[in-house]
Amino acid sequence: MSGHARNEDKPAIDTGRAVLIAGPTASGKSALALRLAEQAGGVVINADSMQVYRDLRVITARPTEADEARVPHRLYGHRDAxxxxxxGSWLDDAAAALAEARANRWLPVIIGGTGLYFKALLRGLSNVPPVPAEVREAVRARLARDGIEVLHAELARRDPDAGARLKPRDQARVARALEVIEATGRPLADWHGEGLPPLLSPAHVTAVFLAPDRAELYRRIDQRFAAMLKQGAREEVRALAARGLDPMLPAMKAHGVPVLIRHLRGEATLEEAQMVGAADTRHYAKRQFTWFRHQLPEFRWVRPEEAWDAIAA
Known part of the structure; x- marks a missing residue:
């Protein structure tokens, strides 16, 4: 049972509105969202691309089971690694979560650090058809056999725009672009403009980006990664590695996962793994600042301690 009041006791919620809380990792988004959902009769909807995986509770700092019991939480740990x-998959899931929120007159409180999720939510998404598993597996097998340079050269020949735009080291995007051509006979750019409409209007949302002091944020990231190791992150990654999944899968590239796998193989000490995992997370936080600043000007930047008043206003 969540801590929600009965329907007749809840405040009236404008079913067209939502609160969006973005920000770098370890900026305090979850605590703010939980407080808001409790007071406003809301549901917390995840917009973090790694917290969707059920295999990764500790290493991605998903809300605890106790927090999830206080108010409804959606799109956390609902996908297999x-x-x-x-x-596109997340957008489909978010549409269902928003429909449920409106049916129950819950205020949607959407939180996370994945900019592409928020951009799709507010701007829509190009309607690329699903790529069959056999096509994806064939492209990944060629990547492993022939190397990224060969696949990038093929991409440049078949889709010159993508070949010029994507760098050879960007294995995931090069493979994705080739998969789309193989599956549809059309380059990715052809699908732009034939997209899915946005689920929310920027005019009807309150959108904030939590922007803590950088030095304080990096200190919190270092502390949190150390705490994750004490809470069982290494054992969680050991269980994930034992599944023998494709290392190109997103869950296998979550911050801290690759270096902890190397540690478990004896290729890095635990101290080295902690140092690399925290450093990777700090670099990601820096990219989050840059991405949101340039891509989503709809978000109002606030210091975490000012966020509650900004949302209430």
């Missing part, structure tokens, strides 16, 4: 949860 063997699945590539694309932006």
């Amino acid at each position: 063997a699945i590539n949860c694309s932006v």
Whole structure:
């Protein structure tokens, strides 16, 4: 049971509205969302591309079971690590979560750090058809056999725009672009403009980006990664590695996962793994600042301690 009041006791919610809380990892988004959902009669909807995987509770700092029991939470740990949860898949899941929220007159409180999820939510998404598993597996097998340079050269020949735009080291996007051509006979750019409409209007949302002091944020990231190891992150990654999944899958590239796998193989000490995992997370936080600043000007930047008043206003 959640801590929600009965329907007749809940405040009236404008069913067209939503609150969006974005920000870098470890900026305090979850605590803010939980407080808001409790007070406003809301549901917390995840917009973090790694927290969707059920295999990764500790290493991705998903809400605890106790927090999830206080108010409804959606799209946390609902996907298996063997699945590539694309932006389109998440958008389908988010549409269902928003429909449930409106039916129950819950305020949707959508939180996360994955900019592409928020961009799709507010701007829509190109309607690329699903790529059959056999096509994806064939492209990945060629990548492993022939190397990224060969696949990038093929992409440049078959889709010159994508070949020029994507760097050879960007294995995931090069493979994705080739998969779309193989599956549909059309380059990715052809599908742009034939997209899915946005689920929310920027005019009807309150959108904030939590922007803590950088030095304080990086200190919190380092502390949190150390805490994750004490809470069982290494054992969680050991169980994930034992599944023998494709290392190209998103869950296998979550911050801290690759270096902890190397540690479990004896290729890095635990101290080295902690140092690399925290550093990777700090670099990701820096990219989150840059991405949101340039891509989503709809978000109002606030210091975490000012966020509650900004949302209430």
